[in-house]
Amino acid sequence: GIISYNITTATSQMGPKKKKQSDSVGCSIKLLNNDGDHVTSAMGCQGSIMVVNASFWWPYLMSDNPGYLYTLEVAVSDDAGNIDQYPQKIGIRTVSWNSTSLMINNEPVYLRGCGKHEDSDIRGKGLDYPLIVKDFSLLKWLGANSFRTSHYPYAEEIMDMADQEGIMIVDECPAVGLSGFDEPLMNKHISVMQELVRRDKNRPSVIMWSVGNEPQSNQEAAKDYFSKVVSATKAEDSSRPVTCALNRPKDKEHAVCVLNVCLWWFDLHVVTASCMPCQHFPPL
The missing domain is CATH 2.60.40.10 (Immunoglobulins)
Known part of the structure; x- marks a missing residue:
C-alpha cells in the first residue's frame, strides 16, 4: 500500500x-x-x-x-x-470505476443502503453518540453497506463511525432542487464542494462526491453549470467519482453526461455514465 x-x-x-x-x-x-x-x-x-x-x-x-x-x-x-x-x-484502499462497475480494491461492489438524515425524533439535529451507534447498528441489521448524506455534510463524529465500521458514504453538498443556474449560484456551489472535499478527502469511507439532490436539470443551462461544478470538484480530488441524485425525465436530462455515476433516485438504479452521450440512456 x-x-x-x-x-x-x-x-x-x-x-x-x-x-x-x-x-x-x-x-x-x-x-x-x-x-x-x-x-x-x-x-x-x-x-x-x-x-x-x-x-x-x-x-x-x-x-x-x-x-x-x-x-x-x-x-x-x-x-x-x-x-x-x-x-x-x-485507510488504505482504492476506488475505481468503468462503464459497468464501481470497485473497491479492484473488487466490484454493490451499494445497498439509503439516503440518510442527520436527525432523530428525540434529539432533532442534536449530536447524540448513542444514537449514532444505534443508527449504524440498524444499517448493519438491514444488511446495508452505504448511505448518502442527504442533503448536507454530516457531523465528523458520524463520518468517524463510518470509517471505523466500513460503511461507504456518498458525500453530498447542501444543494437541493437547484434551478436558474446563474454564475453567482455556480460560484457558491463550487466553493461549497471545495470545502466538502477538503474536509473529507482523507476518509476511506467516502467513495463518491454528490454535487446535489434533484436539481431542475431538465433546464438547458444545467449542462454547462454542472460541467463546471464537476470539473472544479475533480480538480480537488480526481480519485473518486462524482454523482448527483437526479429525478428529471430522462429524455430531458442535461446534467447526466458530465457525471461519472448517474443516480436516478426514484429508479433506485446506479449506472456509470462517464462516456455516455446525453441523449442515450442504458436500460434499467
Whole structure:
C-alpha cells in the first residue's frame, strides 16, 4: 500500500509559549497500525510512504475485518523548537470505476443502503453518540453497506463511525432542487464542494462526491453549470467519482453526461455514465 501526504503548516502561534516562528518548518511522520503499533516512519512535509503487507480498508460484508484504520501521526517543528502534533486516521484502499462497475480494491461492489438524515425524533439535529451507534447498528441489521448524506455534510463524529465500521458514504453538498443556474449560484456551489472535499478527502469511507439532490436539470443551462461544478470538484480530488441524485425525465436530462455515476433516485438504479452521450440512456 502507498500513502501519499502533503502537509500544510501555519508557521505562527504554535506551541505553548506562542513564540514567533521562523519560515523553516520540518515534519516527521509516524504510521501506527490499528493496534497502535509502529509500522514505519518518514521525514518531510510532502512525500509517500510504502506500507509492506498493508491491511486494506474494506467495506462491511466484503471482509472479515472491515473498516481497518491506520493512524498517521504528524509532528511539526521549527528552528525555535516549537512542536505541534496531529493524528489522522486513514485507510488504505482504492476506488475505481468503468462503464459497468464501481470497485473497491479492484473488487466490484454493490451499494445497498439509503439516503440518510442527520436527525432523530428525540434529539432533532442534536449530536447524540448513542444514537449514532444505534443508527449504524440498524444499517448493519438491514444488511446495508452505504448511505448518502442527504442533503448536507454530516457531523465528523458520524463520518468517524463510518470509517471505523466500513460503511461507504456518498458525500453530498447542501444543494437541493437547484434551478436558474446563474454564475453567482455556480460560484457558491463550487466553493461549497471545495470545502466538502477538503474536509473529507482523507476518509476511506467516502467513495463518491454528490454535487446535489434533484436539481431542475431538465433546464438547458444545467449542462454547462454542472460541467463546471464537476470539473472544479475533480480538480480537488480526481480519485473518486462524482454523482448527483437526479429525478428529471430522462429524455430531458442535461446534467447526466458530465457525471461519472448517474443516480436516478426514484429508479433506485446506479449506472456509470462517464462516456455516455446525453441523449442515450442504458436500460434499467
